[in-house]
Amino acid sequence: MPKKVRVNDLVKKFNMEVLCGEAGLRRGITVADLNRPGLEMAGYFEFHPKERVQVMGRTELTFYETLSNEEQLDRVSKLCAEETPCFVVTRDLEVPQSILQAAEEHGIPVLRSGVATTILAGRITAFLESRLAPTTTIHGVLIDVYGIGMLITGSSGIGKSETALELVKRGHRLIADDAVEIRQTSDHSLFGQAPELIKHLLEIRGLGIINVMTLFGAGAVRSEKRVSVVIKLENWQQDKQYDRLGLDEETTRILDTDVPLVTVPVRPGRNLAVIIEVAAMNYRLKRMGYNAALQFTNRLTETIAEDYDDVD
Template identity: 50%
Template sequence: MADSVTVAELVKNVRLNVYAGEKYLEDRLITTSDISRPGLELTGYFDYYPAKRVQLLGITETSFTKKMTNKELTKVMEEMCQPETPVFVVSTNIEPPKQLVKAAEDAKIPILGTKVTTSRVLSNMTNYLEGKLAERQSIHGVLVDIYGLGVLITGDSGIGKSETALELIKRGHRLIADDRVEVHQQDEQTLVGEAPKILNHLLEIRGIGIIDVMNLFGAGAVRSQTPIDLIVHLENWSPDTPFDRLGNGTETSQFFDVEVPKVAIPVKTGRNLAIIIEVAAMNFRARSMGYDATKVFDENLNSLIKENSKEK
């Protein structure tokens, strides 16, 4: 988990314009993903002013400032420019009040602008900051994009996860991370996985070493991150271990507050794991769209039982 994000990073990733204070972009740190839209503060009420948050001003806030006297507005803007305040953002191509520009310059706080609406820039900044500042967990596994689904392949070391991922890449799918997957919760239902920076686009194959997937297979063979939709756990086959044969299991794994569906696949000589995992992803998507082959089998079985009962 990153402890902070610089205002310079916010400008680059949310595509904001620098209105004033460009020389302070690298020095100002954002430590929370919460965004503040100062309302009561403009009236002079600062008892619960969230000074550590990004301060966002839109049409509503700037319209209110036009009804304030120069003295009132100067005092409010100076009060809003606290040492821990990271940045001011003004939406909808609005020119910030000159009193704010003066107070922010004195406090060495940058002012950013954007042409998009307040709601849109609020959403964009929140999504970016939550992704960067969210708590992260490192998982041993391989993450691949199969037909647009994020599939996390887990299993004991040496069971063949990376080799299976290589075969999937050759079949046209994309690698996100090999060996270590950094995961974070994006929202109440979404878990996102990505590679640590040191392992970006790299895949380790025993006997060959480390290969650069992007260099060997092209930019279309890699992806920076993806939501994790399905976990495929590889297990060494054993006659004593029960495996789901009908596909009616409902096993899940939980990371943070998100539960992700999980299937266990036995590993045995002669099994093409890449094709099996590919089909598992396709079957998961079919189920998500309302088609369940297990239910079809049950219906066919019940129909056959009824026919045999009538004949008797």
């Protein structure tokens, strides 16, 4: 089933006044897009998006007042579709009685705000996009390393939380441990956060659960971070060929977004925290246009070519 936001959520979030239709405050909102029914006020309903929140500002209501009584009744009866979640009136404008009466009859709430139409529409859209975004939960640890969101994954007991603890001690910030809730925005960016129940908590085998914010201060945690790189920890396999140059750029798919993947083999003596720090810095360099592995390969090719020319 699609995710839903209730009309009542809009009322609470934006401190709106409910003019009528209180019975419909639990109506569901399933799309983030809004509609300003200008063409509908003029009588064109061919492509009317009735499932959207209907926002009415000064333009729509002023035009509505110019219509005859018959035209007003026709327009408002068509606007009050069964799928319509609510009407939002901006700028604290007076709402015609015919709209209030029709909305009350159909059980559709009419909300009013003092905010300007364009500003309020932008805020509502951003709120709905965030609440209705596709989400998933991944077993792992999300940590902010040098401003890069590093999602550490791997089998249970491989050392994800211990690595995160070492990174926190080195001045980096924890977002989530064990379960990472990830949402995908409309531009296919991924943002991770911790479930409310385990926010700021870290589970260390042998010690139990510790509160990172209490131990290390508010600067050691943050509530949300964009996921930029996935670090996969796996036990070292003697017969497996691992990338030694960094030319093979792997990706992994989370929801509908491909994210760079770095596989780090785990064995005694390897400092995973330092490796992840370097992976974060290397990712930043690549975004700035510098690829050390590619430059090394080019220099190696040039050296081989020069040696070949000298032999000739």
